[in-house]
Amino acid sequence: MSVLQKLLALLFLKSAPQDLPFSRQMAVRLAIFYVVSGVIVLQTTLGPDDVYAGIFLGVFVQYAFTYAVLAALDKIARFLQTFSALIGVSLLFNLLSWPVFLVLSDEATQDVLKSSMSLLFLLLISWEVLVKAHIFKHALEMKMFGALALSFSLFFISITLSQLLFPAGAAS
Numbered sequence: 001m002s003v004l005q006k007l008l009a010l011l012f013l014k015s016a017p018q019d020l021p022f023s024r025q026m027a028v029r030l031a032i033f034y035v036v037s038g039v040i041v042l043q044t045t046l047g048p049d050d051v052y053a054g055i056f057l058g059v060f061v062q063y064a065f066t067y068a069v070l071a072a073l074d075k076i077a078r079f080l081q082t083f084s085a086l087i088g089v090s091l092l093f094n095l096l097s098w099p100v101f102l103v104l105s106d107e108a109t110q111d112v113l114k115s116s117m118s119l120l121f122l123l124l125i126s127w128e129v130l131v132k133a134h135i136f137k138h139a140l141e142m143k144m145f146g147a148l149a150l151s152f153s154l155f156f157i158s159i160t161l162s163q164l165l166f167p168a169g170a171a172s
Contacts, residue, residue: 003030007088011131016138017078017085027084031059034087037094044105050166057165061158062086069150073140082139086132093128097121129155 001009001019003026009015020026038055066083070076103109103117129151137147 003088007085007092010085010089010135011092011127013131013134017081017135018138020081020084020088022080023084024080027080027087030084030088030091034059034091034094037091037098041094041098041101044101054162054166057161058090058158059087061161062090062154065154065157069136070139075140078139082135085135085139089128089131089135093124093131097124100124125155 003020006015006019009019010017035055038058039051042051042054063083066086067076067079070079070082100117100121104114104121109117129148132154133144133147133151135147136142136150137144140147140150
């Protein structure tokens with residue numbers, strides 16, 4: 001089974017982070033692909049100066065949060081696969097949300113379609129929080145409730161830092 005297949009299985013809660021190879025090179029490659037996908041997606045919502053900073057903030061927050069949680073719970077040996085799983089599914093969610101952002105950023109799009117796309121985007125965010133909770137659940141051997149708390153924490157930290165650092169939030 002390829003890494004892509006394992007990441008897709010993660011999207012449907014059919015695999016776990018330990019199913020990914022323990023590979024620093026793979027983690028770096030996934031992070032690079034995440035940056036590229038993020039730059040493409042964020043171009044529709046952030047000004048040109050904020051695109052790269054925004055995506056690197058996303059990588060840093062996921063890296064630092066994952067490291068801190070695993071270190072605090074004495075599971076640091078699982079960091080590489082957990083980070084790979086998180087950044088890999090983030091990459092896939094970037095690609096899934098790209099068409100939604102294109103529609104939402106198009107000023108010619110009708111309000112009804114924008115409302116539908118906003119609802120679809122909310123669904124994608126909810127799905128991403130669930131998938132990341134699934135990853136934390138397996139990486140930390142914890143109940144889903146605690147894993148959901150971690151996943152929501154990661155989400156809210158990312159959103160809060162983005163809002164603090166990029167208050168405009170939209171391209172001009």
